[in-house]
Amino acid sequence: MGGVTTASSPAGVPAAAAATGPATEPAVPFLEIETLRAREFIPAAKEALASRISEEAQDRLLRPVFNWAGRNSLFPLHWGLACCAIEFAAAFGARWDAERFGVVPRSSPRQCDLLIVNGTVTWKVAHKLITLYEQMPEPKWVIAMGNCATGGGPFRTAYSVVPGVDKLVPVDVYIAGCPPRPEAMLDGILKLETLIKERGE
Amino acid sequence: MTGAASGVGPDRLLARFPQGILGIDPFPGTAGRLRFDPAIALELFREVRDTLGYTHLAMVAGIDWVQTREVLYAVWSDAGRRYLLLSAQLPADHPHIESATAVWPSANWHEREAWELVDISFDHHPDLRNLLLPTGYQFHPLLRSFKLHEPEELEVKVRDV
Structure with missing residues (x-):
């Protein structure tokens, strides 16, 4: 997955975001990301954020996402011991x-x-x-x-x-x-x- | 065991071991309970298997009678459809008896269990180590002298085994 730019975005990107290109800051940083497929979201978001905000702020933004995903998909070990x-x-x-x-x-x-x-x-x-x-x-x-x-x-x-x-x-x-x-x-x-x-x- | 009698009573061994067999008691549902001297253990086991036809060792139990330690074997005859019990009294200070694994391989795990729970040593056992308890367990918990520990007192180095 390359940089989150209009080049790698699928067709149907909002005209405003497509027009700005990689050089200029989009008004809403998540607008481009939302158009990506779900499984590409996290690395794409990380990459998009990396150029814009600090590590600490990234962590603060992404941690709730991981937390939400993790706690709603708990995978227990199937290990039966007794009754x-x-x-x-x-x-x-x-x-x-x-x-x-x-x-x-x-x-x-x-x-x-x-x-x-x-x-x-x-x-x-x-x-x-x-x-x-x-x-x-x-x-x-x-x-x-x-x-x-x-x-x-x-x-x-x-x-x-x-x-x-x-x-x-x-x-x-x-x-x-x-x-x-x-x-x-x-x-x-x-x-x-x-x-x-x-x-x- | 062709030619061997099938699950008959143990009386015919009396002539073979006049000193070693200490007595034969009736025991309900079995061919009897044979008390023997631990010194003749291995020869007796061979005779019981080959002459009497008890081809399967079903159980080895250790019992702590405080003054003595008893080891009890239950052997089964497929042809005779019945059990025979063999019992030996061992001294409590160093209870040991010849292993039956040379005659009945199924004795292996039973003897390991009797060894770790009531501290009976089986001489010439191929692999005498803990079966149910963790390796390195330092007590023999089915001895009457064993005191129940508070959980905190029972120190077993789990990570080291």
Whole structure:
């Protein structure tokens, strides 16, 4: 993708923008960008902005865009550990349909930005969980789903159970329940979306 | 095992091991419960498989009786359609017995489990390491002397294993 100029813009560009050419500043910087296809938007916008405003201002302008896109397309890792995974699966079924919130479970940690720990984590599986978490690209979030992931649950004092998954990875949202209903899981995801918005990551 | 009897009672081994077999008790639903001296373990296992026809080892369990440590084998005869139980009492200070993996390969994981949970050593086991617990786990949690820890006290170096 070249520079955001009239040369690379498709036909049907507003006459005013086409007439100005690359040399002069357009009155509205986003006017040309809006005519581009959606998948070219971010690099094109970056390039358009780079010549006009500082890095800091770019960041301030684009961060809300990334934030909005990221929080509305959370991809959780499809990693079932225990009975909470049944509720996790049910939430993606026809009745609750979590995909309407843009939540799509993926099978590879490298395609995910959300780790939903849905079950009892034992010490045996702990380093596998850490590995999965570290394989996920930034930015990433963790939801501890159910009492076991939150604090060990009924197995808290057991010899083999991690008493809370926050001993291993940083947790953003805790969902109570044994197991939580799919509604509770969806509520947790919406809470996480609010959290991402507030943090402005 | 052609020529071998099929799942018969263990009585015919009494002549073979007059000292090693300590007793044969009736046990409901099985061919009986044979108590034996751990010194004859491997020879007894071979006889039980080849002479009596118990070709499948279904279970190895370790039991902590505080004064002694018991190891219990359940072997199954396909032809006779029944189990035979083999039980040995081991000293509690150093409980060890010959591994049954040379006779029944399925003993491998069962013995690893008994080793890590109730601390019974199986001599000449090909791969005696943790099965269910993380590598390097420093307790034998099914011993009666094991105390439940507060979660904070249970230090296991997860990242190092």
